[in-house]
Amino acid sequence: MGGIRFQPSSDLTGSRAQREVAVQQSTDIKPVPRVRRFSLAAWRARTAWLFLAPSLLILVLVAAYPLFRTFQLSLFDVSILKFPLQPTWVGFDNYVALFTDPRWWRSVWNTVNFTFFSVFFETVLGLIIALIVHSEFRGRGLVRTAMLVPWAIPGVVSSQMWRWMFNDVYGVINDLLMKLRIITAPVAWLAEPAFVMPAIIAIDVWKTTPFMALILLAGLQGIPKELYEAARVDGASPVQQFWRITWPLLRPSLLVALIFRTLDALRVFDMIYIVAGSQVETISMSIYARQQLISFGSLGYGSAVATGIFLILAMYITAYLVALKVEVK
Secondary structure: OOOOOOOOHHHHHHHHHHHHHHHHHHHHHOOOOOOOOOHHHHHHHHHHHHHHHHHHHHHHHHHHHHHHHHHOOEEEOOOOOOOOOOOEEOOOHHHHHHHOOOOHHHHHHHHHHHHHHHHHHHHHHHHHHHHHHHOOOOOOOHHEEEEEOHHHHOOHHHHHHHHHOOOOOOOHHHHHHOOOOOOOOOOOOOHHHHHHHHHHHHHHHHHHHHHHHHHHHHHHOOOOOOHHHHHHOOOHHHHHHHHHHHHHHHHHHHHHHHHHHHHHHHOOOHHHHHHHOOOOOOOOHHHHHHHHHHHEEEEEHHHHHHHHHHHHHHHHHHHHHHHOOOOOO
């Protein structure tokens, strides 16, 4: 038998030739430049910064620049009682004098003591009031309105009112306690060193507890009711519901309330100044700064005091953020 020869098919050879031509052409094609496109998230971020720019500018003008100027003045020896002003560079001498001044440390201790006890009692009482008002009962709206009355009264008015009530001669506090036979003789609440600070703390707790209750009530209303219904179905007790549902979801609102109240308490001035004046037992950091800046006219040393107050405020806020473990974005 003769050998059979196979001829390559024209379709196969054609397809191979076409592939070779396509490969040759592909090497000659130049890459198309990529068009840069912004994602939706990047566009939203740029838009957000654009809208925040006016607020940030105002914040820099009213907060950052005065803070910078305060720190700058703290490096000079300046007296506003001498005109024209003749600032003298002293470096950190004002801070050395501040940290070695026992009156400054007494003001820090008084302020921290006042802040700790007042914010503690306000937080506990505010949380209890918020939980009670958050429950459903008849007349809840009237109770919510009435509880804001102490907070709505101006601080100067409430301080003077309580100063009269604590008076040892005609004050209603002594009269009430004597009628209840708790005390047998009038007590000079605002003159005795052992009683003046607890009296001021009581005034602040009475006035500011509604503020804490209002913020915590807003946080409670933001918790979905379905979570409590599911917990009751699973057999969780009210105490378990509080620690497993209410407390974790209420921590952001609690952080906001604590920061605002701590800032107000650390900067307290009017209440202590009206009720007790500039007593050593009750002098606060703000009153001490006012003495140095206004009474003594020491602009440089007073600026160092103001910078020290700012640093203490910053440490308190940082401690709250770390202790409550709330992520700030």
